[in-house]
Amino acid sequence: MTADGQRTGGGQRTGGERDKTVGRDCSIAGALGVVGEKWSLLVLREVLLGERRFDQIARNTGASRDILAARLRGLVERGVLARRQYEQRPPRDEYVPTQAGRELAPILLALMDWGDRHVTEGPPPTRFEHDCGAELEPELACRHCHARVTAGSTRLLRLGSVG
Amino acid sequence: MTADGQRTGGGQRTGGERDKTVGRDCSIAGALGVVGEKWSLLVLREVLLGERRFDQIARNTGASRDILAARLRGLVERGVLARRQYEQRPPRDEYVPTQAGRELAPILLALMDWGDRHVTEGPPPTRFEHDCGAELEPELACRHCHARVTAGSTRLLRLGSVG
């Protein structure tokens, strides 16, 4: 689990193996290699919500404690979370998001929005308000023209090869 | 695997079990219950890229054929993909994205962007151009004020409970 996987590895391969039957060279696969394991994104959700202690994260995600310990270790290794002592008397550590971890927040919000619209029945269980005062309805936009980005509004410039 | 999971189920639970030690009621968990299994998002990537045949998807993702068959079946059941005959003479089916599936494209693009910036070394293996002519650099924006949405620009209005 030597924090490699990147470039060609990554993929969906859970462990930290070496490329064998790789698949397409692709940063989606790379990203999933870092946060795509079971429970990782839910752990990150809790941390971003401010829940930073082991027991709470375990309770709120539903992950079993051994897997949670493994995920936290992995996310710290890969730079998504950092571990910090927040109390000395009983020496206690907490997990906080790194910059890279905070930059996953939009992805979680987009996933939440999709889940609200396509899987959750009834009203959204969790809701956010944006700084502008409106209830958050996120959408992906182009940084340049600020128009919405959808499946049909892009054209492929270059495609990663299939290693 | 009765396409339930939703509301409270979903979670990270891979099979289609019933809530036991659920975790927070949350549409992120719900969404991951639909597309969070290993390989699902890479399969969707291929389908959205236009690769719609079994063998190609297998090759381009690196998933083994049995798992791929299970994923395709699951994604069709859950309404992310649809199966359609594209040829009669040798009767052949292809997998195409549904509307819900196409609406996952922004999430894949956001993941790709994050991967480009935080895990892939070197230049992005895959690049898109937006309709506006600029190379795509996606960001999450508020549908109302069109400002960028980051980890710090939202406030929690309501939080799903921990079932």
Added chain:
DNA sequence: AATAGTCAGTTGGAAAATCCAACTATGCTG
């Protein structure tokens, strides 16, 4: 000082998911 409680994990063994190569099934083509 013993006892109990909290927190953050670790352990061992069972269950489930994934991997892999080989095989089947269907229809076409020569």
Added chain:
DNA sequence: CAGCATAGTTGGATTTTCCAACTGACTATT
């Protein structure tokens, strides 16, 4: 019919995950 292509399925090995119970460090209580 033999050979090829596509789309899976099968069986068995390997890897992950689950689960409950346990450890270890420290604090609070009596």
